[in-house]
Amino acid sequence: xxxxxxxxxxxxxxxxxxxxxxxxxxxxxxxxxxxxxxxxxxxxxxxxxxxxxxxxxxxxxxxxxxxxxxxxxxxxxxxxxxxxxxxxxxxxxxxxxxxxxxxxxxxxxxxxxxxxxxxxxxxxxxxxxxxxxxxxxxxxxxxxxxxxxxxxxxxxxxxxxxxxxxxxxxxxxxxxxxxxxxxxxxxxxxxxxxxxxxxxxxxxxxxxxxxxxxxxxxxxxxxxxxxxxxxxxxxxxxxxxxxxxxxxxxxxxxxxxxxxxxxxxxxxxxxxxxxxxxxxxxxxxxxxxxxxxxxxxxxxxxxxxxxxxxxxxxxxxxxxxxxxxxxxxxxxxxxxxxxxxxxxxxxxxxxxxxxxxxxxxxxxxxxxxxxxxxxxxxxxxxxxxxxxxxxxxxxxxxxxxxxxxxxx
Numbered sequence: 527x528x529x530x531x532x533x534x535x536x537x538x539x540x541x542x543x544x545x546x547x548x549x550x551x552x553x554x555x556x557x558x559x560x561x562x563x564x565x566x567x568x569x570x571x572x573x574x575x576x577x578x579x580x581x582x583x584x585x586x587x588x589x590x591x592x593x594x595x596x597x598x599x600x601x602x603x604x605x606x607x608x609x610x611x612x613x614x615x616x617x618x619x620x621x622x623x624x625x626x627x628x629x630x631x632x633x634x635x636x637x638x639x640x641x642x643x644x645x646x647x648x649x650x651x652x653x654x655x656x657x658x659x660x661x662x663x664x665x666x667x668x669x670x671x672x673x674x675x676x677x678x679x680x681x682x683x684x685x686x687x688x689x690x691x692x693x694x695x696x697x698x699x700x701x702x703x704x705x706x707x708x709x710x711x712x713x714x715x716x717x718x719x720x721x722x723x724x725x726x727x728x729x730x731x732x733x734x735x736x737x738x739x740x741x742x743x744x745x746x747x748x749x750x751x752x753x754x755x756x757x758x759x760x761x762x763x764x765x766x767x768x769x770x771x772x773x774x775x776x777x778x779x780x781x782x783x784x785x786x787x788x789x790x791x792x793x794x795x796x797x798x799x800x801x802x803x804x805x806x807x808x809x810x811x812x813x814x815x816x817x818x819x820x821x822x823x824x825x826x827x828x829x830x831x832x833x834x835x836x837x838x839x840x841x842x843x844x845x846x847x848x849x850x851x852x853x854x855x856x857x858x859x860x861x862x863x864x865x866x867x868x869x870x871x872x873x874x875x876x877x878x879x880x881x882x883x884x885x886x887x888x889x890x891x892x893x894x895x896x897x898x899x900x901x902x903x904x905x906x907x908x909x910x911x912x913x914x915x916x917x918x919x920x921x922x923x924x925x926x927x928x929x930x931x932x933x934x
Contacts, residue, residue, distance in 0.1 A: 538834070538862055539869075549830045550870030552823025553910065557874025557903045558881060559819060564899045565882040567809025569891035584622075584758035585655060587792040588771060603788040605750035608738070610778060614754065618770040620762030625651035626738055627753040630745050634734060635706040636688045643684060645707055645734045647741025655757040662698035663716030666737050674739030678705055679716035681731035705734070710744050712736065764793055823870065824910035831863050831918035856923035863915020864908055871907030875900055 539546045590603035608626060615624045628647040633640050650665050652658065663679065670677050680688075680700065689700045697717035704711045721730040742749055758767050768791050775789055879895075886893035 536865060539865060545830065546866060546869075549827055550823070550866050550873070552819055552826045553867055553870030553907050554823075554874045554877065556818075556820030556823050557871050557907050558877040561875060561878035561896075561899055561903050562881045562885065564809055565878070565894065565896055566885050566889065566891065567806070568894050568896060569882075569886050570889065571806060571809070572894065573891040584760070584762070584764070585794045586756040586758065586764075586768065586771070587794065588754040588756060588775070588789060589752070589792070590789050604779065605752060606754055606789075607749065607751060610775065611751065611754055613774060613778060614756065614771060617774060618767065620759050620767045620770075621756055622759040623651040623654040623757040625649055625655045625755040625757075626751040627652065627755055628738060628741050628746060628751060629753075630741065632708055632745065634684070634688070636703060639688050641684060641687045643732050643734060645678075645736055645741060645745060647736050647738040647745070649738055651757075652735065652755065655755040658721070659719045661717045661719040662696075663701045663714070665716060671737045671739065674737055674743050676710055676712040676740060676744075677715045677737070678707070678712040679718055679735040680705065680714055681718045681733040682720040683729055683731040684734060685717055707734065707736070708745060712740075768793065820906065820910055823907075824867070824914035827863055827866055827911060828914035828918060831859060831915055832921070834859075834862075834918070852923040856919045859919035859922045860912065860915050863919065864911035867911025867915070868904070868908045871904040874907065875904060878903075 588606070590605055606626070611624050611626045614621065625648050629644050630647075631642070631644050633642050634645075635641075646652075649671055653660075653665055660679075661682070665679070666675075666677065669675070682697070685697060685700045688705070689703060700714055700717055703714045705714055706712075718731070718733070718735070736745075738751075756767070756771065758764060771791055772787065776785075776787065779788065781787070878900075883893050
C-alpha cells in the first residue's frame with residue numbers, strides 16, 4: 527500500500543510539473559536561506575577567531591586608561607615605562623614573554639615612493655607575543671636594541687608598495703635597502719611574513735618595526751610605553767596572571783586601596799569569545815528570520831493540496847466507491863505533500879551549497895559544510911509537508927463517495 531501510494535503521488539507531481547515547482551518554491555527558498563545564513567555565520571565566526579588568534583598566543587594587552595570600549599580613552603592616565611616591563615618579566619610567574627609597544631603614524635619614503643603607515647617600537651619579544659614570523663632576514667640584535675640602532679623590519683604591504691617593482695616578489699630582495707622614517711634613515715634587516723587582515727579590519731602587514739629606543743628617541747621624543755603585550759606560558763592560569771599584573775601595576779603607580787585602576791588588562795581569549803558569541807547570536811537571528819519562509823512554503827503546499835483535492839474529487843469518489851480505505855486515500859495525499867516538501871528540501875540544499883561557497887569567497891571567510899544543519903533543514907522541510915499536508919489529506923479521505931461521484 528505504501529509503495530502504491532508513493533507511485534501515485536509521484537505520478538501526480540509529474541503530471542503538473544510547473545504547479546509542483548511553484549508549490550515547493552517557498553520550501554526551496556526557506557531551506558536555502560537558512561542553510562546559507564548558518565553556514566556563512568559559522569565561517570564568519572571562524573574567521574574572527576583566526577584573526578584574533580593571529581594577534582598572539584595567550585595574549586594579554588595592558589593599556590593605560592580606566593575603561594575599554596566606545597568612548598574609552600587613556601587621556602590623563604600615566605603611560606608605562608620600560609621599568610614596568612622589566613618588573614613584569616621578573617616578578618610575575620606564568621609569563622613567557624613581555625613586549626613593550628610604542629606606535630606612531632608616519633610617512634615612510636624609499637625607492638622614490640612614500641607611504642603613510644605606522645611605526646612600532648618594540649623588542650624581540652614582540653615577535654613571540656604577536657605570533658610574527660620572518661619571510662626573510664633577521665630580527666633585532668641585542669646591541670641594536672640597547673643602542674637604538676637605525677634598523678627596521680617591514681611588513682609585506684610596505685615591501686609591496688615601496689619595493690614591489692624593483693625588488694620583485696622575493697622578500698629577500700628588500701633586505702639591505704634604506705627606508706627613511708621622518709628625518710632619519712634605517713636599514714631594512716628583515717621582512718615579516720604576511721598575516722593579512724586583522725580582527726578589526728586593519729591591515730596587519732602595514733607596519734614598520736624598529737627597536738624601542740630608536741622610536742622613543744627619534745620619533746616620539748619620549749620614554750613612554752603605550753602598550754605592554756604579555757604572552758602567558760602554556761597552561762598558566764590567566765586570572766592569576768592578570769591579578770598579578772594588576773597588583774604589580776597598582777603598587778608601581780602608587781594607587782591607594784580606594785583608587786580605581788588607571789590601566790586595563792585585555793585578554794584576547796575573552797575578546798575572541800565575545801566576538802564569536804555575538805556572531806553566533808546574529809547567525810541564529812538571521813536563520814530564524816529565514817526559517818519564516820519555510821512556514822510560508824508550508825502554507826503554499828496546503829493551499830495547493832486543497833485545490834488538488836477539489837480537482838480530483840471524482841477520482842477520490844471512484845476509489846472510495848470500489849473499496850479503497852480512508853487510510854489509503856489519506857496516505858496517498860499525505861505522501862504527495864511530503865514528497866513535494868522533501869523535493870523542495872533537496873533543491874534548497876543544493877542551492878544553499880552554491881550560495882554558501884560563492885558567499886564565502888566574496889566575504890573571504892572559510893566555507894564549512896555543516897552536516898547537522900543540512901540534515902535538520904531537510905527533516906524540517908519534510909515535517910512541514912506532514913504538518914500542512916495532513917489537513918487536505920484528511921479532507922480527501924473523509925469525502926462521501928456518493929457526493930464525490932456527483933461532483934462536477
